[in-house]
Amino acid sequence: MWIVAGLAVVVVCVAGVVAYWLVRRLTGPTETLGVPDGIRLSIAILTVFGAVLAGVYAYRKQRISEGDAHRADATQFAERYSTAAGQLGHEGPAVRLAGVYAMARLADDWVEQRQVCVDVLCAYLRMPYEWNPESDQYKKGEREVRQTIIQVIRDHLQESREESSWSTCALDFTRATFDGGDFSGCRFRGRVSFADADFVGDLISFDRAGFLDGAVTFHGARFGAGAVTFNEAQFQGSRVSFDEARFSGSTLSFCRALFGPGDITFHHASLSGGTFTLDEARFSGATVGFDYAQCLNATITFDRAQLNDGSLAFRRARFTGGTLSFDHAHFTGGAVALDDTEVTDATVTFYAARFDSGNLTFDYGQFTNSTVTFHHGRFNGGTVSLGHASFSGGMVSFVRAQVNGGRVALDDAQFSDASVRWGRLRPAEGGTS
Template sequence: MARRRWWPHRWRQTSGRYAPDLWPVWIVAALAVIVVCVAGVVAYGLVRRLTEPTETLGVSDGIRLSITILTVLGAVLAGVYAYRKQRIAEGDARRADASQLAERYSTAAGQLGHETPAVRLAGVYAMARLADDWVEQRQVCVDVLCAYLRMPYEWNPDAHEYKKGEREVRQTIIQVIRDHLHEPLEQPSWSTCALDFTRATFDGGDFTGCLFRGSVSFADADFVGDLISFDEAGFLDGAVTFRGARFGAGAVTFNDARFQGGSVCFDEARFSGSALSFRGALLGPGDITFHHASLNGGTLTLDEARFAGGTVGFDHAQFADATVTLHRARLEDGALAFRRARFTGGTLSFDHARFTGGGLAFDDVEFTGGTLSFYAARFDGGSVTFDYGQFTDSTVTFHHGRFDAGAVSLGHARFSGGTVSFVRAQLNGGRVAFDDAQFSGANVRWGRLRPPGGGAG
């Protein structure tokens, strides 16, 4: 809810509305009386200074003074009465406001449902302007724009259901929303509004540098298209980008979303206490990148996600006391990379995950004081590399892990302090390599695996 400002914006009439925003009568009356009394005291003091100290007021002077006071009070009461009439008229104006705003809403909604793309574009701008003017129902107007994006949409120009001009309308909606999420703003901010894109189809969109304070849902959404070139509207086909965006404490949800050709970019994004979830998402062959992003506190959930191609990259990302979980995730193809990422505290968990192909890379990663867990994970193919990684006072555990195929490499990794555990891990055919790995002061629990000096394999 927007904070109500009293001075000087209290006197300013809201753009596009008829009713003036006036103070209550009792406040005006009290202020008027106080001002008159203060002015009378000041005037009396000035007169006393200009006259002789021994001079006294006569009867006639007292009568004149009383009449003057009564006259002033009468003028004050007349002014309060006039203000009261204005307040009554204000009620009529507010009713006119409600009628006008409702009419604008109906008109804009009707335009959004029109068959002609040009009329729908006019409806987009009309609804956006109404959201700026109608603060009390801003969320409703934003919901209408988001609902338009949730409507069934055929993005392939070769398909029979494809509608010419529809992509321009949808990209305009995204652009309007983006423009209202930037700071500093020349227009009202929508950053506190909830954005619901559930089951929407995205074949491009630009949220670069936006500020999100409310919740954002892309649950069950489809990200489609090919990374070919920039179209006339300035959007990269198939790419939805949040580059440099800032996310507050609101939830950002991609649960059960499908990335099938389209890509999502979070490069240089900042997450402060956010809850970012990709639970059950199908990742691939599109790409998701978090290069140079930072997650301070909060959670990133990819539980039960399926990696079927493409790349999910966290290269150079920074995690501070964050919780990242990939419980029961499946890496079948593509790449999941944390190259040169930095973890300070927090937890990165692959519990019960299954690796049947593709590659998981922690090359040159820096892990300080946190926990990296592969509890009960299964390695049936693909590769997992920790080459040249640095783990300081951290816990790295493969408890109950099964290495049936594929390769896990800790080549040249350095473990200083902390714990490394392979308790109850099973090596049934896969390969675990420790080429030139260094363990300095770390509590290493090998379980059934042989230490590097014994030729672990």
């Protein structure tokens, strides 16, 4: 310490002499600046120089202190992580519940590793789970632990939690089993995967959820006999995929949902029994596709839906039994396509639907022993095309339909043993009206 102090005194003295010499050199002859003035000016320069050095030293000391504090925090976070992870792997359900809350609190505090903490909770749901209480593999208390994880994730995906929100985090539920659950009001802005997941509970709710600016996949998911609801949900700027999903006697509801710009697809999906409801849904710039879907005795309804823009496609879908309903729907733009669709022993109804613009096409569709009805429909604009469609058996009805400016095209449509009821509609020569 004494050596350092002595060196400091020598350095200060040398710096003072150098400063005084520089002052004398820069200020000209001695008569313009007296010796006392030169000394005072030199001292002032040394004071400024010392202040700068002191500031640099203080800043450096603060950085070292902050680094030590950061390392201490990281060590503490790592210890909390190990403790929470250990609790999640405990045999006792009460301890696992404590681990869920501990991991969630750590995710809120440890921003740099928030995604890792969220991944651990999602990984827990991906672990094998037996939901049937009569099975030998059933574990008491496990359902409560999983429901708590879902609740914690839901609470962190709300708009009211800006600082601790997990909305932009990636959520991987691939092959997870959901024995019920509530995701209502969540905001999904990142990548979310429910691929190959099993939905086996009585009710899983996504009501009022927002799928915004991200990608959510239910590819290959399996929906059992319960209900999955997306009522009043918003699909805007995102891509939501139900491709190759399987619906067996389940109820899937999108009542009053809003489909904005973005894609929602059910390509190659399989619907066996059950009900698929999009009543009062609104479509504006959205692309909704059921291409190649297989529907067996399923009920799909778009009653009172509003299609303003975008497209709704059932190309090459197959309907065997069941009902596809657009009753009281309002078409003001966009396109609905049932091109190349195969409909057997089923009903397609547009009862009291209103067409102001847009296109509805059945081109090259094959309808066998099925009913296609436009009872009380109003065609004020747009085009309804049955071009090259084939109707064998069954019925096609326009009873009480009103054509005020729209166009119904029947170019090369084929009717074999099918009952056709035109009502007030009279097709002109060439197959158009």
